[in-house]
Amino acid sequence: MDFGLREDQELFVKGVRDFARGEIVPLCQKMDREGIIDSALLDQIRQQGFFGLTFPESYGGVGLDTHTYGLVIRELARADAGVAIMISVHNSVGSYPILKFGSEELKNKYLPQMAQGKLASFCVTEPGAGSDAGSMSARAEKVDGGYLLTGEKIWVTNGHFAEYFVVTARTGGAGSKGLSAFIVERESEGLQIGAKEDKMGLRSSDAISLVLDNAFVPDENLIGEEGIGFKVAMSALDGGRIGVAYQALGIADACLDAAARYSLEREQFGKPIARQQAIQWMLAEGATELSMASLLADKAAWLKDQGKSFGQTAAMAKLACTEMAGRLADSAVQIHGGYGYSKDYAVERYYRDVRVLRIYEGTSEIQKL
Ligand SMILES: Cc1cc2nc3c(=O)[nH]c(=O)nc-3n(C[C@H](O)[C@H](O)[C@H](O)COP(=O)(O)OP(=O)(O)OC[C@H]3O[C@@H](n4cnc5c(N)ncnc54)[C@H](O)[C@@H]3O)c2cc1C
Structure with a gap:
């Protein structure tokens, strides 16, 4: 069993991480406040090919496998979960129905335009x-x-x-x-x-x-x-749920990073709060939960990439990853104390962003049916 990434995956994901850190993160607070994506960023996303990630190369897309695509969504969500869902909806439920069920005529007419960035x-x-x-x-x-x-x-x-x-x-x-x-x-x-x-x-x-x-x-x-x-809608949602699972992983990554960093900076009772076992346990349990959920998302992506039946595993991955991310966002706010309740700290946004992941593309309750 090999849990490593291929060299091409690592390179691709690193490129996305750099883009997210350099171009998306500086705009997160503004976009959150204004309630809309920055228009220059939207153009950049289009130019960088993010709207063609899952489209076959024959239709002008990037032709990523599901696992690499998931890792990309994870990196994007780590920066801004709203940007991640915009790209994810386009690359999955918005286009997959045509790719999977459409006539050749429909595919030739719409997929190249979508891959170019028509949303x-x-x-x-x-x-x-x-x-x-x-x-x-x-x-x-x-x-x-x-x-x-x-x-x-x-x-x-x-x-x-x-x-x-x-x-x-x-x-x-x-x-x-x-x-x-x-x-x-x-x-x-x-x-x-x-x-x-x-x-x-x-x-x-x-x-x-x-x-x-x-x-x-x-x-x-x-x-x-x-x-x-x-059938078209449900089959599109099966794949979409893998994207939501990776979106949840990205938010959880961001929560864990922010909480660990803050716990080292914040001193109470004469030492960093990271030295308190209560805080260490929250971080250790969070990291463990994140790793477990991540394995399930990777399995769902792997099954899809192998052409095997993946619907049930995708539902389990969506359930596990989104519930886990909700708990990690809660712990991240807790570790920040009162500052976690302020818009000056990103965990306040993560806490709001993560909530809907348990609702859309099928609620947690529906994943269990
Ligand atoms: C930000 C956002 C983006 C969205 N994007 C899209 C989109 O792009 N396209 C789209 O089509 N939809 C979209 N949705 C809609 C989303 O998929 C639905 O909100 C979701 O499926 C739940 O439907 P509902 O809101 O009507 O809740 P309801 O179905 O009314 O559910 C209410 C509650 O009852 C529970 N419940 C319902 N039935 C059962 C059952 N049989 N057993 C146990 N519990 C049950 C639910 O789990 C939930 O807790 C989006 C929603 C949000 C909030």
């Missing part, structure tokens, strides 16, 4: 259908040459900037078998982009609501065939 998003959740996605009510009515989509989608990550929206809607009867998936362009008549949510955390990433009012989508933009929309 993709994934629209499943509705006001009345979250965990129970199979009960969604958006509908797609068949008309000459295409479909008319009507309904409301919420929490659409990347929607503020996205050019493309993977939308699930009902073409058949009740239940999950009545759903189909479509690729909808931003300029489609009848598609309205709502305001950005004012979120607790991940503030450099946007999430919007989307109203479809008889939005026309041509026949060729049906992904796969009618009736497989639920």
